[in-house]
Amino acid sequence: MHARLIALVALLATPVWASDRRAADRIYDQGLRAEFAGDYVRARDAFDKVLRQARAAGLGPEYVSAATYDLARMTGYTCDFVRAKELLLEALSLEQALPAPGPGNVTKRLSELARLSYDQGNFAESAAYYERVVPELERLGVLKLDPNGFANLLDDHAIAVSRSGDEQRAGSIRAKAGDVRSKNAGVPVRFSPVYYRDACVKK
Incomplete structure (x- = not known):
């Protein structure tokens, strides 16, 4: 009975995680499109929302690193250089802490x-x-x-x-x-x- 309960919990949890990931991906795409259009304020706000969602949903360190990096750039593009540097250093630290950091990402x-x-x-x-x-x-x-x-x-x-x-x-x-x-x-x-x-x- 205990094993069946664990399996049921895992089955119910999987769609929630997948839903969180899809929702974050949609917002991420909005941020990228806003950046491409030169609307850095809208892109910054989208990446900020993505980062908060990624942390809350436990989407993983790779996702958090990427979102932190993109938020950092948009924060700098909208003139907050001090906060942008803090975020870039955080993104660098997150990337370097991964089991296999992406050399290009570093x-x-x-x-x-x-x-x-x-x-x-x-x-x-x-x-x-x-x-x-x-x-x-x-x-x-x-x-x-x-x-x-x-x-x-x-x-x-x-x-x-x-x-x-x-x-x-x-x-x-x-x-x-x-x-x-x-x-x-x-x-x-x-x-x-x-x-x-x-x-x-x-x-």
């Missing part, structure tokens, strides 16, 4: 922290994040996947290093970016980031 979070730190005027911190991002991107094959997008990231890295006071190091990074471009002339950029200073809109 670099995304580090890249966003680099850009956000720059826009907060924390140039040395920004440069330090870029120092962590660059070798990881190279390890993941960025020179084949998106060489000129990578060259653009190196430009940003060089600016952060220069603004932090190390012009010699910045010159070396600029030279590397130029070398990548010369070897990949005509190759289209596959990824262009959104910069917080450009996206920031007042509610």
